[in-house]
Amino acid sequence: MFSSKRFQARAQREINKDSFIHEWPEKGLILFESPSDPPPQIKVKQGRVVELDGRPETDFDLLDRFIAEYAIDASIAEECMGTDSLALARSLADFHVPRQDILRLCSGLTPAKMTQAVNRLNVVEMMMALQKMRARRTPSNQAHVTNRKEHPALLAADAAEAVERGFAELETTVGVARYAPFNALALLVGSQTGRGTALTQCAVEEALSLQLALLGLTTYAETLSVYGTEQAFRDGDDTPWSKAFLASAYASRGIKVRFTSGTGSEALMGHSEGKSMLYLEARCLMAIKGAGSQGVQNGSISCIALPESLPGGVRGVMAENLIATLLDLELASGNDAMASHSQIRKSSKLMLQMLPGTDFIFSGFSSMPREDNLFGGGNFDAEDLDDYNVLQRDMQVDGGLRPVGEEEVISVRRRAAQAIQTVFRVLDLPPITDAEVEAAVAARSSSDMPDRNVVADLEAAEKFLREGKSSLDVIRALAEHGFRDIAEKVLGLQKLRVSGDYLQTSAVVLAGPRVLSAINDPNDYRGPGSGYSLSSERWQEIASIPQALQPQKIGQPSTGKPQMRMQERGEARAGADPREIVIALGPAFGTAMDATLLGLPHEAVLGALIDGVAAEGLKARVVKIYSTSDCGFIGHAGAQLSGSGISIGIQSKGTTVIHRRDLEPLNNLELFPQAPNLTLDSYRVIGQNAAKYAKGEPVLPVPIQIDNMARLKYIVKTTLLHHRETEQVVRDKPAQEIQVDFPEKETSEPNRRHEMQTAQTQRRGE
16 A cells, blocks of 8 residues: 655654544533533522523532532622623633623623633633733742652652742642651651742642641642532532532631642543533532632643543633633643643643743642652653743743752752751651762652662651641751751741631742732733733843853853964965965954864864865965955955965854855855864865865865754854954954964874864863
């Protein structure tokens, strides 16, 4: 069977490892407007909702009943439902319509009406609406911190680094449930080290999660899952009322809580009732609002590959994020589960939340390598941190993170690992050795960590819980043994619990500690010039990535001993020897600059050109052109001085041309524009070819490395080196005769070439 090799090649691309299916509405495998979705409708009698989206009160399921009773403002419901869905959609994207007006209107809408209105928007309009509708003005980010060995020193070190990088919340989980107290403890200590002010949680079974919170080992929770159909709820042995009760239990003890939902879960569980994913998610979100929660993590979360297999999948995720904000919920907008094999696709999904900004752009950026993420991977992980920081810098957008240098990271990781080591020692827990501390400081992943005695750790963790050890014991251990700064921060969090300050919608904790939330930092976006904008200090922080170089220093001559001496011998005159090839140097060659773009030393390059000319029995004459930095004009000027009429023009960055006297400056015999592709062998053949042109013989193919990334890698350096060369131009200065002396000239020719190759290798290494 005949087949296309291009199709075969594309079939191997990462994108084609993802799953794609057509819609199947009967099974709930549809994002929008399923035939089974009810029409928007409401009826209110005596302040009670008695009909909801086509269903009378006598037929309400438990979600209808909960939503009707707790999530809809019956006093304005009929007024709000009378708004045309298209007009409502336009008001969402219109920055002239204040956020508060939208919130009032949406408080009287049913799930079907809200879904219908949002579905009128394209993704750009949804982004515009999201920028206006998120609760807190200042965006932030959340990290996962886990490892396969559940090593406390590594958890503490990773937590400290994550907060240093700007994450405002940290979430851990367990592979072995009984490790939960130690994982929570390590995260608590690490999160308050250095800049540390993050809130932390340990995602485990809800009773244990609540117990850890009551002991002060965690400060928030988001393990309360809800579903959009009654049977899906029943399968989880839950109801909206039981979830609301659990949320109240957390909040009554000063623990911040948000729920978890996301498109696709009902279809995954086989209980979609043929409804669209977005409609069912709207029901979830209204149940969350009715339960009194301040927020939600949604964005399909762990089901992401299911909606993304369908048409409009990423748009559907964006729509559910937006609906959460229409209900005035804090939004942690997914992005934590692997969304695609394709780097392009997973990044494009992220942009829908990162560009408009959400309360938490990730509900768990994997702060460690993906293989250590016990949540099942991450859309972005520790190896993507530099990419993420560059995205912030490229788009001048606040993604919640800050670039940090290696020295800063090592310092804070060591401090955190030593702090948890001390806590374990003082509380008589299985010891953390100095070797474990040092391993945690430098580790890439848990594979770099020594194994611990798992049996001893688990027994100690159970005893820790049984004895009721709490954050107060941790504070005392830290304060009395050299870590008072961390102890004071942990204590500060406990004080905030008592005051209830971080129960406010979309709360994060800043240094002080003080709380930033939708109460004291409300989103006031009303179009250009309003809402959140980067302060000059924050922009400088985002722009100052560690890998950015000072442009003034690029191309400066090395301080090493020069391998050749160049002396000017007066104005260069036209030669008369037909066997002469002029090598015309750019004005910075061998002086203001001493290496090409690739890092080849100028003495090695010039030596290779001279060798190439000599190999053809001709002689090279070196001149320096000061009047221009343009390669074509340098070569043309050299050709006017050459006895043979042939010249080699070379810029200091390595771009080279072979020119002839009778050609126009921008015409030539051969041009070698991509200096990074030229090796010393290339320059040697260029010298030979110039001589062959002078003799009228056929020329040789010049060996050039093919590198399609050369322009991407070198264009910045090219620009800066050309600026440096141009600074040396003296317009009216005539070309100068140059005497070149190689200190090792007396050595044999093979040895000299070997030394030049060695110099080339060393320069590349530098």
